[in-house]
Amino acid sequence: MIIKKRSLTRRLLTVDLPITVILAFALGPYVWMFLTSVTAKNRLFTFGPSLVEATMENYLRLFKTVGFWNNLVDSFIIAGGTVVVGLTLSIMAAYAFSRFRFPAKRGLLLQFLVINMFPVVLLILPLFIFMRQLGLIDTHAALIIANSTVAIPFSVWMMVSYMNGIPRSLDEAAMTDGCTRLGALWRVVMPLCLPGIIATGIYIFITAWNEYLYALTLGGRNVRPITVAIQTLIGEYEVEWGLLTAGGVVGAMPATVLFLIVQKRLISGLTQGAVKG
């Protein structure tokens, strides 16, 4: 902020040190969870979590005895399905918003924003009844549909801003060359905003992967994504902290890794539309 060149010690004290403290606060709980997960059961309650004699025992038990594998598969199916459905719908809607003028455009864009402002409790009861009538309770489809609606608002806003960055003259040129509108979207616009599409897709994946309340209400028995499984573990294995934290590390892994890959792009989108809670 101040132009004067500061000395190194001063910088270390006023910038590096405080930011280290804040980062320690931000990452500490995660690191602690990881340490706990690699500590053997008999050492955990005597010595506490540590890297000394680190073991994979908890992770092995997690997959062998608790059946965590099925939960992972469920989560992958749901998150993957949500990406396909959510992304397709968002790209089509975003193209319409970005390239056409039509009445009620602003209102429609805002109705997408408003979706994420309503408390889930307000929607979840009728949604449960609705899905039960359709016979979709406890299926992947129910969760894919529900999660798509959570992800669509932000995805639409993000895709609109990416598509607005691509000159309309390119669509028009493609159409003069004989492409249809959809052909122009498919062959010109989509390849050009591929980075944006990937970032949006990953955003959708993360929201669907992390989602809990819909998963609890609309799934639960046959379809049990990782978030619900972890919550059940907390109830069943209250004292098995090694096992529990191993579940936490595995459950957080895909979303965290994907997030770190696209964080720059996601953040710039996030600060424009700003939707996730």
Added chain:
Amino acid sequence: MKPNPSPPKAGGMALGRTVLPIAMLSPAVLVTVAIVFLPMLQTAWMSLHDYILFRPKSFDFVGLKNFIAALNDEVFWISLRHTLIWIFLTVPSQLLLGLAAALLLNQEFPWRGLARALIIVPWALPSVVISLMWVWIYDSNYGVLNDFLLRLGLIATSIPWLADPATALYAIILTLTWQGFPFFAVMILAGLQSIPRSFYEAAAIDGASGWRQFWHITLPGISGVLVTAVLLRIIWVANSIDVIFVMTGGGPGYATYTLPLYAFIKARTNLDFGYGSALAVLFTLMLMGLVIVYLRRAGKAVQT
């Protein structure tokens, strides 16, 4: 690319211009209407009825009975009080911590890129995992928080943070602060980066102190971002029930009930959909003001 055999007629083009956007928008709109807006109306409708899920035959219209019952319900007022504490402690803590982090991350230091990437990790974690690790941190026997405070001599005996009605709500507020401050940091950082450097240079030449620069350049520069972020956060924090639900389930007693959680528990455990809906509707009406303010701001930013 297939060559078009004959150029489309002008009439066809005009038709395409009106039909195509509708066709492209309708799937997204239909899904959201079916999954969000219809259920909302249904909830409003259910709130006017006696509707308990295990007695599906009885769906009697009772008018505002559920709402009057809520206003006479002690737990409703407890939950409302907690909701207010919850919002007014969590959001400012997130904001201040986020602001501090953003100001620091806007300085120049060698590992800035790494720090900027790592600080948002809490935001990407599933709320269930967040709850799990904080329950472990707060554990009364082996939790690291008790261990830490005992060693520092700040407390004499272990405190069961989540089992003690006096501390449970605040313990969860700390968790939520942790989860949400990176969002503020990232939003504010974006705001900071949009302030032209020349402003600070000019101010420094005029001899303005660091504090005065912050007050007269930085704060006005990020005020728009701040207002938007605070509005969004209030709405989300108010709505957020998953962390509380997993960490304490509302307990001990009613110590961590917030309004949406109360509505959720009423419906989920007691299967009392009529009353649960009424609570959800009441809560949504309370939030409506904020939502409208936010939409107005967002609406201005939309270019059509």
